[in-house]
Amino acid sequence: MASIAIMIGGALINATAFVGGSYLAKYLSGDKNSVEEEKKRHDLAVEKYQAAYEKYQENRTKLLDWIAANDRIKKEANQNFVDTDYALKLYNKAHSEELDMKEPHFSNFYKTRTQQKQGFWKGLGAVKKLAEEARVPEDVAKLWLMRQAIWQIYLPAPKHIPRPMFDVDFPNTLHQADLLFLPHDKLFRKVYKYALTVVDVASRFKAAVPLTSKESSEVSKAFQTSYKRGPLRWPKILQVDPGREFMGETTREMAKHDVRIRRGNVNVHRDQGIVERFNRTLGERLFSFQYGQEMNFKDRTRSTEWVKRLPEVVSALNREETRLTGKKPINAIKEKVVDAKSSTSYSRPVGLKEKRLVYSKNVRYLYATGELEGGQRRATDPIGSLKVSDESYRLRFADHYLCDARHISHFLYSSEELLFGFTNNGKFYKRYPPERASKNWLGSASLIGGGGWTSLKHFFFHPDGTLYGVHKDKFYKGPPPSSGQNWISEATLVGTGGWNVFQFLFFDPKGMLYGVANGKFYRRAPPTHGSDNWLGSATLVGSGGWQVFQFLFFDNKGMLYGVENGKFHKREPPTDAGDNWLGSSTLIGTRGWNNFKLLFFMNDGLLYGVNHDKFYRRAPPSHAHDNWMSSASLIDSGGWSVFKFLMSPLRPPPPAGILYGVVNTGKFYKRQPPQEVSDNWLGTATLIGGGGWTSFKHLFFHPDGTLHGVHNDKFYKGPPPSSGQNWISEATLVGTGGWNVFQSLFFDPKGMLYGVANGKFYRRAPPIHGSDNWLGSATLVGNGGWQVFQFLFFDKKGMLYGVENGKFHKREPPSDVGDNWLGSSTLIGTGGWNNFKLLFFMNDGLLYGINQDKFYKRAPPSHAHDNWMDSATLIGSGGWSVFKFLISPLVVTDEWLS
Numbered sequence: 064m065a066s067i068a069i070m071i072g073g074a075l076i077n078a079t080a081f082v083g084g085s086y087l088a089k090y091l092s093g094d095k096n097s098v099e100e101e102k103k104r105h106d107l108a109v110e111k112y113q114a115a116y117e118k119y120q121e122n123r124t125k126l127l128d129w130i131a132a133n134d135r136i137k138k139e140a141n142q143n144f145v146d147t148d149y150a151l152k153l154y155n156k157a158h159s160e161e162l163d164m165k166e167p168h169f170s171n172f173y174k175t176r177t178q179q180k181q182g183f184w185k186g187l188g189a190v191k192k193l194a195e196e197a198r199v200p201e202d203v204a205k206l207w208l209m210r211q212a213i214w215q216i217y218l219p220a221p222k223h224i225p226r227p228m229f230d231v232d233f234p235n236t237l238h239q240a241d242l243l244f245l246p247h248d249k250l251f252r253k254v255y256k257y258a259l260t261v262v263d264v265a266s267r268f269k270a271a272v273p274l275t276s277k278e279s280s281e282v283s284k285a286f287q288t289s290y291k292r293g294p295l296r297w298p299k300i301l302q303v304d305p306g307r308e309f310m311g312e313t314t315r316e317m318a319k320h321d322v323r324i325r326r327g328n329v330n331v332h333r334d335q336g337i338v339e340r341f342n343r344t345l346g347e348r349l350f351s352f353q354y355g356q357e358m359n360f361k362d363r364t365r366s367t368e369w370v371k372r373l374p375e376v377v378s379a380l381n382r383e384e385t386r387l388t389g390k391k392p393i394n395a396i397k398e399k400v401v402d403a404k405s406s407t408s409y410s411r412p413v414g415l416k417e418k419r420l421v422y423s424k425n426v427r428y429l430y431a432t433g434e435l436e437g438g439q440r441r442a443t444d445p446i447g448s449l450k451v452s453d454e455s456y457r458l459r460f461a462d463h464y465l466c467d468a469r470h471i472s473h474f475l476y477s478s479e480e481l482l483f484g485f486t487n488n489g490k491f492y493k494r495y496p497p498e499r500a501s502k503n504w505l506g507s508a509s510l511i512g513g514g515g516w517t518s519l520k521h522f523f524f525h526p527d528g529t530l531y532g533v534h535k536d537k538f539y540k541g542p543p544p545s546s547g548q549n550w551i552s553e554a555t556l557v558g559t560g561g562w563n564v565f566q567f568l569f570f571d572p573k574g575m576l577y578g579v580a581n582g583k584f585y586r587r588a589p590p591t592h593g594s595d596n597w598l599g600s601a602t603l604v605g606s607g608g609w610q611v612f613q614f615l616f617f618d619n620k621g622m623l624y625g626v627e628n629g630k631f632h633k634r635e636p637p638t639d640a641g642d643n644w645l646g647s648s649t650l651i652g653t654r655g656w657n658n659f660k661l662l663f664f665m666n667d668g669l670l671y672g673v674n675h676d677k678f679y680r681r682a683p684p685s686h687a688h689d690n691w692m693s694s695a696s697l698i699d700s701g702g703w704s705v706f707k708f709l710m711s712p713l714r715p716p717p718p719a720g721i722l723y724g725v726v727n728t729g730k731f732y733k734r735q736p737p738q739e740v741s742d743n744w745l746g747t748a749t750l751i752g753g754g755g756w757t758s759f760k761h762l763f764f765h766p767d768g769t770l771h772g773v774h775n776d777k778f779y780k781g782p783p784p785s786s787g788q789n790w791i792s793e794a795t796l797v798g799t800g801g802w803n804v805f806q807s808l809f810f811d812p813k814g815m816l817y818g819v820a821n822g823k824f825y826r827r828a829p830p831i832h833g834s835d836n837w838l839g840s841a842t843l844v845g846n847g848g849w850q851v852f853q854f855l856f857f858d859k860k861g862m863l864y865g866v867e868n869g870k871f872h873k874r875e876p877p878s879d880v881g882d883n884w885l886g887s888s889t890l891i892g893t894g895g896w897n898n899f900k901l902l903f904f905m906n907d908g909l910l911y912g913i914n915q916d917k918f919y920k921r922a923p924p925s926h927a928h929d930n931w932m933d934s935a936t937l938i939g940s941g942g943w944s945v946f947k948f949l950i951s952p953l954v955v956t957d958e959w960l961s
Contacts, residue, residue: 115167216445239338246367266395279311524712720906725948764952869897
């Protein structure tokens, strides 16, 4: 059932009444009696409409179920349920009752008492009209109109809409690739149908390889051919559309060369705008030659020749000067840094001085052309979004205004950070999880479901954020509800019966559905329609005994956890019916786990639990004698027993990324971080620097993957080195002197440079040229005492961590010189942290550290008495003291966010 009401002050009124002028004029002029009277009429009409709509849905389901179960009727009706009248006649022939299939409309139950031909819903003329009728100033009328949903979505679009732009300076850092469909050209017994097109974003250098198919194996070989030919080299990032030709073999080939793939959105060509523009130009050059040939043909034969001309056309384009760089791509690709003008002109810097939105702001975003209608543009389409984006949409960067929800998905945090729960009285809430015991979560959470939710037997999230639920033996799916929404009526029915038999139903982080029924454990992709027999076609991965579990659930890494008889177990999920999961699982809790009412993971990798009305969280226990409750953080002290369900969509964590290391001999290596103790990292890592790297005083990454270093008092930046490369000679000098004064230098996740010099703490955007006096123009955010820190570094969320005198602290970074960071920080480690030689975060959100020649990782400690070393994972048993630097760029991957 669609939303049919909007707010007018404190009263609910329908959209039709909003267009009607006189009633709103009465409200603005202070006639409160008419508001109360109209509200009663409106509420009564809503009740009648909802009852009628539920009856209509019931009749419609009854009709469709009958037809679906009757093969003869299905064939006779040609499975065309759109022709409801004909289907209804068939039903009435076979039954004594007659179904009412007329869909109710709210306007049949509620009409405003006074209607005018023209309302106050659009344009500046409405402000004057409303002000005259209500006898109020125009600014009062405009302020009121600005708060109305119908008015908001038809506000004029900005004349210039800033969008995220490509700002890539280093050649062979970011490439865009696509397939161009071309006429079938037969050459040497092969029929070529496509061309793989590749563009280096910084230099605009172009390459193209003809293809006979879209198979990922052939596309992968075409990439190898293109990069072997040069001057294009394997980039750091490859941006492509989500087509299957760029998956499979292509993905594996890119992984071999440490290339991160960023996939765009379906049918959104702007995501790969540069290579799409190249496709257009290339097509014009190739087709113009074909048209010229056809002019000389005496008959109507069509020319399809293009393969032979492809190399010379691409070569010609690379020798033409591009507008934004002012250089020929053939020359620009050879440069270290390529400066380019912005593709969009602005009269001022955008996004630098504007006030940034806070989490709690509710906003409407601008629709892209045709976005509302699935790509089809209509003249009547609204400008602003119909739905309000709440605090679950959080700006990651505010360098530009981001105006199109589909195109800004890489710049948003999704709703996976939200905690959803519904209480025993049937109400559904959402909010960020509590951070401390004094926080009143329920009192400040958003109500998104008014009642009736306790009738659901199972309720859980798919990793993509879709909500699934079992209601009256049927299985439904749909987006999370908004306030007042009847979720069941708008959800998609994907299972018509037999779902009450399940004791457990839940997803793994990859979207595979698991279920326990009659003591057996099943696995299969989720059903897609009502007649999908999931249980009949699911894979049996546990032949019996699974009914003993009180809890069964996954973490976001795909590890299966279970509680039985008060004991806590973990292991990879079973793969077949004969897999004895319980007998081969790791025991990580010996007793007391049956006292939990709720137990689940969130995307931060922490385990959350409700025990005796209190809410706790901590990293999961690592062994049988790990006393989880004694060291868990109490994040709310009472009132949690009222919840029937608490949940959050679990998505796979981002990969840790590439670990870079410099050993005491001066050599520079890179590889994925080790995963277990026996992993010989140094023996299998790639050598990317032959010597001399220990002469750097500081070496660290910008979030965009650019390497920064201080060498002989000078500051350099550039892409990470490749084997045998003289990095200093090719890097950009951005600081000519005075950089040895810094005790610490590091970036925050947004690319802001922080440094400690002479005990003081500074912050500023990084320097861009050698004569940039960074220290002289930086903001002082710490007046003294910062020399006591052995380690200072950020996590990927922008939290600052520091180790001083063996103690471990965390807090948001200081904002000004008077901010007492150490005095107001949270103590998360009371001693022993000075024994670490290296300490840093990686992209998976885990804390990595080297202590007494061994390498450990774990989620960061959450409180002062959290024994991090005791429960950390040992991933290197020796030999790690040889490293002077261990570093990795903290970049949130696009795949994880989208």
